[in-house]
Amino acid sequence: MCGVFGAVLPEDFDAGGAQAAAVAALGLFALQHRGQESAGLAVSDGEQLMLYKDLGLISSVLDERRLPSLRGRLAIAHCRYSTTGSTVWENAQPTFRLGPRRAIAVGHNGNLVNTRELLGRLRGGRARLPASTDTELMTALLADEPAADTVDALVRVLPTLRGAYSLVILDERRVIGVRDPYGFRPLVLGRLSAGAGMDAPDLWSGERPTAHGWCLSSETAGLDIVGAEYVRDVEPGEMVVLEEGREPRSIRFAEATPALCVFELIYFARPDSYMEGRNLYEARRRMGMELAREHPAEGDLVMPVPDTGAPAAAGYAEASGLPYREGLVRNRYTGRTFIQPSQTMRQRGVTIKLNPLREVVRGRRLVVVDDSIVRGTTTKQIVALLRRAGAESVHVRVTAPPIYHPCFYGIDTQIETELIAATKTTEEIRAFIGADSLGYLSIQGVLAALDLPYERFCFACFDGRYPEPVPYDVGRRKFILEEVAGVHG
Numbered sequence: 001m002c003g004v005f006g007a008v009l010p011e012d013f014d015a016g017g018a019q020a021a022a023v024a025a026l027g028l029f030a031l032q033h034r035g036q037e038s039a040g041l042a043v044s045d046g047e048q049l050m051l052y053k054d055l056g057l058i059s060s061v062l063d064e065r066r067l068p069s070l071r072g073r074l075a076i077a078h079c080r081y082s083t084t085g086s087t088v089w090e091n092a093q094p095t096f097r098l099g100p101r102r103a104i105a106v107g108h109n110g111n112l113v114n115t116r117e118l119l120g121r122l123r124g125g126r127a128r129l130p131a132s133t134d135t136e137l138m139t140a141l142l143a144d145e146p147a148a149d150t151v152d153a154l155v156r157v158l159p160t161l162r163g164a165y166s167l168v169i170l171d172e173r174r175v176i177g178v179r180d181p182y183g184f185r186p187l188v189l190g191r192l193s194a195g196a197g198m199d200a201p202d203l204w205s206g207e208r209p210t211a212h213g214w215c216l217s218s219e220t221a222g223l224d225i226v227g228a229e230y231v232r233d234v235e236p237g238e239m240v241v242l243e244e245g246r247e248p249r250s251i252r253f254a255e256a257t258p259a260l261c262v263f264e265l266i267y268f269a270r271p272d273s274y275m276e277g278r279n280l281y282e283a284r285r286r287m288g289m290e291l292a293r294e295h296p297a298e299g300d301l302v303m304p305v306p307d308t309g310a311p312a313a314a315g316y317a318e319a320s321g322l323p324y325r326e327g328l329v330r331n332r333y334t335g336r337t338f339i340q341p342s343q344t345m346r347q348r349g350v351t352i353k354l355n356p357l358r359e360v361v362r363g364r365r366l367v368v369v370d371d372s373i374v375r376g377t378t379t380k381q382i383v384a385l386l387r388r389a390g391a392e393s394v395h396v397r398v399t400a401p402p403i404y405h406p407c408f409y410g411i412d413t414q415i416e417t418e419l420i421a422a423t424k425t426t427e428e429i430r431a432f433i434g435a436d437s438l439g440y441l442s443i444q445g446v447l448a449a450l451d452l453p454y455e456r457f458c459f460a461c462f463d464g465r466y467p468e469p470v471p472y473d474v475g476r477r478k479f480i481l482e483e484v485a486g487v488h489g
C-alpha cells in the first residue's frame, strides 16, 4: 500500500508561494486509507528542497502550521503503510538524500524484492543509510548515481530494481512519476485546468491562470479532491517528467508486462476511484452479484462488513433478491484493522471499531459480505459479535478468493503461516470463524465481474503465479535492512 501524490503548479497559479504543498497535502488526504503510519511532504522552490514528515495521520502531520513554511511550486507527498522496515520516524517518507550531483526526495508505493542485492551494490560504494526501508536504498542509489541529470540517473537505476514501485520523485526542478514494468501499484496523471477547482480565477485580480498544473496520484480520487481532471494512467515501465510551463514528457525505461494488483480493485482502493477503466464501486457491486450466483445462502437479509464490504453486499442483495440492511456500525476514526502492524493491535482493533445494530440483527439469518479473509481473526470476532447480538445464523460471503500465498509486492502478509487459507481447508476456516456457512468468490468470478482478462492482473496471493520471480531467501524480509548490521548511519 502507501499513497503517493505529486504536484507541479505554473507560476501564475501560485500567488502565496506555498500552494504546491497545499495541493499535495489535499491530494494525499484522499489517499489516507492507503497508509496510516506516517505522512510527509517535500517541496522545491526551484533551487532547494524542503521536507517535513512525521509518524501519524496526514491531518496531524501536515496541518496549517506546517504547510505555509513549505514554499515552492513543486511538491510530492506520501502516507505510509510499512512493508519493509519498522514504524519509526526515520522510515517515514518522502525520503531525502543530498548526493554529489543532486538533491532528491522519493515517495514509494510498493515493495522491492531484490533489496539484499541492491544493498550489496550500494555498500560497494561504502554508502551508509539513515533508515531501513527499500525506498531509502533506492533514494541513495539515485542520489549517488554519477549521471548529471536525474532522468538519466533514473534510466540507469530503475532497470536494476526488482519488484513493485510506483514512485513520485522530486529534484530541484521536476516532479517525476514512475511505475515499475508490471504496474503492480496504480499511478495516474491529472491536469489542473483553468476553471477547475484549485485554479479557479484569482480572488483579488479575477484573472484565470494561463498554464496548466499537473498532478500524479495513486488513485483518481486524489485528482478529484484537488479539482484535477484525469488524463491517463502512468503506464507500466514508464516515467512521466513534469516541469513548470511544459507539457509532461514520457520516457519508457522498460518493456511493459502489466500485472496490476487485483486486490486494489477488490478491496484496497477507494470505491470512487477508477482503475483499468472501471469504477471500483461498480466493479465491487458486480463482484457481489457473482458471489450471490456462486454461493447462494438461506438468509433473511444481506449486510456488509463496513465500510469496504458495502458495494459487494449491495450487489449480493440485488442478485439474490434479499433485502440489504446495515447491521454493524463502524467507528470511522480507528483506522483499518488490517493495516495496523501487530497482531495484538489487530485483535484489539475490531471491538473498538465495530458495534452491532441489535434491532437489525436479532433473530435474523444474516448473509454477511466482506471483502477478504486474511488471518481470520477479525472475521471470527465479527461472527461472535453478531451472535452475541442475537443473530439466528451467520453466513459469511467473501469477494476475495482464498489467500494461499504471501504478497511480496507491497502488502504486509509475507509469512505464509499468517494466512488462514494456507493452513486450513474452507470447512476448517468456517469452523474457526464460527460461521454457519462460508463462500469465497472464485478467480473466474472476479474476472467475470471486471469483464477483463486474467493476463492484466497479478493474482499471485490467490494462485501463486508471481509475475516477478521472488528470491528464495526473501523470507521475513520486512526487517531485512535492520537485520543486516551497519545499515543505520
Ligand code: SF4
Residues within 6 Å of the ligand: 184, 260, 261, 262, 263, 264, 406, 407, 408, 409, 410, 411, 458, 459, 460, 461, 462
Ligand atoms: S500477490 Fe496479491 S496482494 Fe500482492 S500484488 Fe499480487 S494480487 Fe496484489
